[in-house]
Amino acid sequence: SIHLVYLFSNRPSGPLDACSLGAGPGRQALPCQPPPTNMKEFMQIRVDPPGITCGNPPERFCTLENPYLCSDECDASSPDLSHPPQLMGDRERGGLITYWQTITWSRYPEPLLANITLSWNKSLEVVDDIIITFEYGRPTSMVLEKSMDKGATWQPYQFYADDCLEAFGMSPKQVSDLAPTNLTRVICTEKYSRWVGAKEEKNVVFEVRARFGVFAGPKLINMDALYVRMETMKGLRDFFTFSNLRLRLLRPALGGTYVQRDNLLKYFYAVSNIDVPARCRCNLHASRCVLRDATLQCECEHNTGGQDCQRCRGGFRSRSWRPGSYLPLPRGAANTYCECNGHSNRCSYIDFINVVTCVSCKHNTRGQSCQYCRLGYYRNASLPLDDDNICADCDCDPDGSASPHCSDSGLCRCKAGATGRRCDSCVSGFTWRGGGAENLCDSERLLCQNGGTCVDFLRCTCPGNSTGTSVRKMGRCCDDEGGASAALKHFLLLATRR
Ligand SMILES: *[C@@H]1O[C@H](CO)[C@@H](O)[C@H](O)[C@H]1NC(C)=O
Ligand SMILES: *[C@@H]1O[C@H](CO)[C@@H](O)[C@H](O)[C@H]1NC(C)=O
Ligand SMILES: *[C@@H]1O[C@H](CO)[C@@H](O)[C@H](O)[C@H]1NC(C)=O
Ligand SMILES: *[C@@H]1O[C@H](CO)[C@@H](O)[C@H](O)[C@H]1NC(C)=O
Ligand SMILES: *[C@@H]1O[C@H](CO)[C@@H](O)[C@H](O)[C@H]1NC(C)=O
Numbered sequence: 106s107i108h109l110v111y112l113f114s115n116r117p118s119g120p121l122d123a124c125s126l127g128a129g130p131g132r133q134a135l136p137c138q139p140p141p142t143n144m145k146e147f148m149q150i151r152v153d154p155p156g157i158t159c160g161n162p163p164e165r166f167c168t169l170e171n172p173y174l175c176s177d178e179c180d181a182s183s184p185d186l187s188h189p190p191q192l193m194g195d196r197e198r199g200g201l202i203t204y205w206q207t208i209t210w211s212r213y214p215e216p217l218l219a220n221i222t223l224s225w226n227k228s229l230e231v232v233d234d235i236i237i238t239f240e241y242g243r244p245t246s247m248v249l250e251k252s253m254d255k256g257a258t259w260q261p262y263q264f265y266a267d268d269c270l271e272a273f274g275m276s277p278k279q280v281s282d283l284a285p286t287n288l289t290r291v292i293c294t295e296k297y298s299r300w301v302g303a304k305e306e307k308n309v310v311f312e313v314r315a316r317f318g319v320f321a322g323p324k325l326i327n328m329d330a331l332y333v334r335m336e337t338m339k340g341l342r343d344f345f346t347f348s349n350l351r352l353r354l355l356r357p358a359l360g361g362t363y364v365q366r367d368n369l370l371k372y373f374y375a376v377s378n379i380d381v382p383a384r385c386r387c388n389l390h391a392s393r394c395v396l397r398d399a400t401l402q403c404e405c406e407h408n409t410g411g412q413d414c415q416r417c418r419g420g421f422r423s424r425s426w427r428p429g430s431y432l433p434l435p436r437g438a439a440n441t442y443c444e445c446n447g448h449s450n451r452c453s454y455i456d457f458i459n460v461v462t463c464v465s466c467k468h469n470t471r472g473q474s475c476q477y478c479r480l481g482y483y484r485n486a487s488l489p490l491d492d493d494n495i496c497a498d499c500d501c502d503p504d505g506s507a508s509p510h511c512s513d514s515g516l517c518r519c520k521a522g523a524t525g526r527r528c529d530s531c532v533s534g535f536t537w538r539g540g541g542a543e544n545l546c547d548s549e550r551l552l553c554q555n556g557g558t559c560v561d562f563l564r565c566t567c568p569g570n571s572t573g574t575s576v577r578k579m580g581r582c583c584d585d586e587g588g589a590s591a592a593l594k595h596f597l598l599l600a601t602r603r
């Protein structure tokens with residue numbers, strides 16, 4: 106579970122964190138999917154064949170590392186000596202290792218076969234390495250299988266053997282041999298099956314992290330690249346998806362040598378833990394997954410429904426369902442350009458024109474599918490259509506604008522002299538005075554004469570105190586004692602032009 110934290114730390118910040126509210130200030134810019142968790146908490150474990158679990162009748166067993174010390178006992182009727190399947194998924198406390206254990210290989214040469222089936226009956230997406238921990242040695246050969254349809258059909262996920270060619274007729278590979286083009290290939294690996302001592306290496310791993318690394322780079326620094334691939338590369342998302350897993354144990358650990366028939370009590374399987382770090386697959390239409398009636402279930406949004414949000418909700422069936430997408434980064438998109446785009450929960454059927462139309466569109470939207478913005482609002486092109494903030498206020502300046510409405514791109518219609526998207530600034534030669542007002546003086550074109558200084562683009566102040574008053578206040582010239590000077594005439598001319 107340590108892995109999970111830095112891999113996908115997008116746990117929603119609170120219970121109200123709904124995917125449709127993913128945008129806006131203070132909200133996280135992340136795709137709409139539930140956080141990952143260790144799915145061992147929710148798995149149903151079944152082992153086959155019946156009678157494979159040790160202890161009924163009670164049995165003695167030895168160990169590979171000390172084959173003449175056979176003092177251990179498995180007894181299903183004793184709590185301390187029993188090893189039921191549940192111990193593969195328990196939370197071990199206080200350092201005590203608990204494990205499921207099989208009967209020994211006393212019926213050799215008949216193969217010692219065991220299946221461990223882990224059922225969730227819910228589409229899951231694995232987000233980190235699946236780790237199976239074997240006590241008393243890892244199997245000489247085994248297969249990890251997966252089902253995507255609740256156990257109806259199975260397919261191999263990875264083969265494990267100390268000799269892949271002999272066990273499965275496959276040449277041994279490692280994940281590091283895989284390239285982006287063949288990442289979804291099922292391989293046989295010898296890495297987790299060779300005998301190195303039962304205590305030295307206990308884990309058999311299905312490498313998810315290393316596969317992600319093929320796209321996201323070492324240490325998974327570029328997760329965006331992985332998301333893009335998930336969206337664009339056929340079969341990639343499905344490769345990491347399963348509803349159930351099965352371990353087919355085909356041959357137990359042999360201690361690095363051939364089978365010793367005189368001491369078969371040292372051959373058996375024992376599994377102490379199975380970690381399955383995964384998230385519910387909700388097709389990017391839910392941020393939460395809950396246990397309901399003992400079954401995992403996405404809490405679907407975007408008017409979708411079903412266990413995996415794999416269809417449109419009842420009453421929202423007139424358009425076809427689509428999965429959400431990881432693109433555009435980083436938030437992804439709901440792709441629910443259907444019905445009311447998430448801006449209304451109510452539709453009304455207008456009989457005589459045979460049209461279903463949304464009622465009471467929220468978020469300043471309007472239209473049959475709430476697909477337009479109300480007058481006075483315009484569409485934010487960088488947001489998906491179902492975003493709560495899709496319609497931005499035109500916010501046209503009441504002084505500078507001729508109308509409170511704006512164009513599709515948010516441009517307000519300006520009065521003369523005003524400019525800017527909101528008509529809240531002036532074209533050159535104009536100054537803002539409750540709207541764009543033409544300048545009467547400035548420091549470039551309409552200079553004050555005779556050493557005067559232009560104040561507020563409206564009046565000139567003149568050097569010395571002896572000159573006139575009226576022109577001094579309003580005009581551009583400071584050469585007049587008052588009266589109808591050329592400057593005043595000029596001012597009056599400008600004033601009339603306004
Ligand atoms: C294990 O499962 C496979 C199918 O995945 C089946 O063919 C096989 O018989 C099972 N083995 C046991 C021992 O139940
Ligand atoms: C999963 O589904 C199968 C078949 O429908 C059923 O037998 C099994 O009990 C289910 N398991 C869980 C964990 O719900
Ligand atoms: C995957 O492709 C790479 C490059 O094309 C190749 O070298 C490698 O052998 C392939 N791996 C497998 C398992 O086929
Ligand atoms: C449009 O949405 C983007 C992304 O949320 C945001 O950064 C931008 O400020 C929005 N623009 C307007 C005009 O609201
Ligand atoms: C202008 O008059 C004011 C007071 O009337 C005085 O303080 C100032 O010094 C005078 N300036 C000049 C340049 O004479």
Ligand SMILES: [Ca+2]
Pocket residue numbers: 192193194195197202203204377378
């Ligand atoms: Ca355990």
